[in-house]
Amino acid sequence: xxxxVTSQGPHCGSPxxxxxxxxxxxxxxxxxxxxxxxxxxxxxxxxVQGAGTQAAQTLARRGVQAVVTGHVGPKASTGLxxxxxxVYGATGGTVEEALKAFMxxxxxxxxxxxxxxxx
Numbered sequence: 689x690x691x692x693v694t695s696q697g698p699h700c701g702s703p704x705x706x707x708x709x710x711x712x713x714x715x716x717x718x719x720x721x722x723x724x725x726x727x728x729x730x731x732x733x734x735x736v737q738g739a740g741t742q743a744a745q746t747l748a749r750r751g752v753q754a755v756v757t758g759h760v761g762p763k764a765s766t767g768l769x770x771x772x773x774x775v776y777g778a779t780g781g782t783v784e785e786a787l788k789a790f791m792x793x794x795x796x797x798x799x800x801x802x803x804x805x806x807x
Contacts, residue, residue: 729743
């Protein structure tokens with residue numbers, strides 16, 4: 689399974705970014721192979737509109753099946769649902785801590801948007 693965590697930096701010790709579409713990076717981990725990669729989201733993070741939609745498309749192209757983030761807007765939620773990417777809530781900490789919490793089943797699944805657009 690590929691899991692993405694919204695991140696403020698390109699390392700597993702980076703803080704979780706609580707914004708989905710405007711997160712500077714997505715830290716993706718393949719739980720089957722152990723492969724880890726940081727994906728720069730500069731294009732989406734700086735978009736005037738559609739940051740969440742672009743972010744959902746980026747993760748779908750990379751085969752991500754779950755994302756851990758703080759908040760998701762309505763367009764991002766629609767894009768993630770269309771791509772069959774499950775969303776799990778995070779409240780902070782580091783990417784590594786968020787991944788451990790996800791793997792331990794400690795994170796709640798988020799159904800739908802929890803903030804307005806352009807948050």
